[in-house]
Amino acid sequence: MSDAILRREPPIRPEYERVVTGTGVIGDVARPLSPWERVANVTALRRLAVLALVAAVWEGVALWQNNPLMFPTFSATVAAFWEAVARENLLSMAGLSIATLLKGYLIGIALAVVLTTLAVTTRIGDDILSTLTAMFNPLPAIALLPIAMLWFGLGGASLTFVLVHAVLWPVALNTHSGFTSVSDTLRMAGRNYGLKGMRYVVQILIPAAFPSILTGLKVGWAFAWRTLIAAELVFGVSSGKGGLGWFIFQNRNELYIDKVFAGLITVILIGLIVENVAFRWLEAQTIRKWGMVR
Numbered sequence: 398m399s400d401a402i403l404r405r406e407p408p409i410r411p412e413y414e415r416v417v418t419g420t421g422v423i424g425d426v427a428r429p430l431s432p433w434e435r436v437a438n439v440t441a442l443r444r445l446a447v448l449a450l451v452a453a454v455w456e457g458v459a460l461w462q463n464n465p466l467m468f469p470t471f472s473a474t475v476a477a478f479w480e481a482v483a484r485e486n487l488l489s490m491a492g493l494s495i496a497t498l499l500k501g502y503l504i505g506i507a508l509a510v511v512l513t514t515l516a517v518t519t520r521i522g523d524d525i526l527s528t529l530t531a532m533f534n535p536l537p538a539i540a541l542l543p544i545a546m547l548w549f550g551l552g553g554a555s556l557t558f559v560l561v562h563a564v565l566w567p568v569a570l571n572t573h574s575g576f577t578s579v580s581d582t583l584r585m586a587g588r589n590y591g592l593k594g595m596r597y598v599v600q601i602l603i604p605a606a607f608p609s610i611l612t613g614l615k616v617g618w619a620f621a622w623r624t625l626i627a628a629e630l631v632f633g634v635s636s637g638k639g640g641l642g643w644f645i646f647q648n649r650n651e652l653y654i655d656k657v658f659a660g661l662i663t664v665i666l667i668g669l670i671v672e673n674v675a676f677r678w679l680e681a682q683t684i685r686k687w688g689m690v691r
Contacts, residue, residue, distance in 0.1 A: 469655040477655035494640030498625050501560025509569040517576045538563035538624040563624040564617040575609025576602045608684050
């Protein structure tokens with residue numbers, strides 16, 4: 398038998414090209430989304446739907462109760478809000494409250510940065526922060542208002558004092574917690590590059606601990622906002638002036654309950670704007686861009 402017969406050549410398979418159609422990014426749904434599903438995927442629309450549902454429930458309950466002096470309808474509250482904006486300088490009162498809040502908020506953040514920097518760089522600083530946080534963090538800021546009024550009088554200094562107390566401890570506590578959770582690998586990398594003091598904190602600890610820091614900033618903002626409104630209610634009694642708290646207090650005395658609810662709506666709207674615009678933008682530019690959260 399010849400060598401040509403013994404050596405059988407494998408058959409040559411014909412080559413062809415298969416055209417793939419309808420592909421997408423890995424993880425995409427194979428079928429096209431319906432218009433309802435595309436609308437449901439928009440976060441802003443879902444949240445607006447929640448607000449619309451709350452407004453509808455509010456309107457229904459108020460109409461069923463039929464007691465405007467105790468619980469006005471949502472439509473009456475909206476009308477009172479626009480009237481207060483047009484005729485009673487509600488926006489200027491809100492601006493006064495926000496300006497006072499920002500002053501105390503920024504001072505509280507600055508003091509929190511100083512305390513946490515000392516805590517992560519020195520042993521005595523850690524003892525100081527732990528002791529002061531355990532002492533003052535459970536103490537409501539509004540409880541210090543009578544003392545602040547004795548020390549600083551009926552003015553902006555008293556409000557700033559209680560706002561600093563409301564902001565300082567949650568920001569310092571969350572920041573310190575974030576610093577202590579930074580991995581040893583990042584710490585050693587910073588030490589190997591010769592980073593010490595503020596350079597070590599700014600270039601290593603703050604970026605790694607920023608999710609906890611951002612949480613502390615949000616909690617501090619919420620505490621300060623609530624404390625400010627409560628403090629302005631007291632200052633409305635004492636000195637007859639103030640921002641949103643004074644607006645709410647004055648209209649409560651005159652039994653304009655729809656305007657009281659309009660003031661509360663203003664407080665809520667400012668909180669929603671700060672949370673969904675300012676903090677969400679900061680989150681998108683930092684921890685989401687860095688891939689630290691989903």
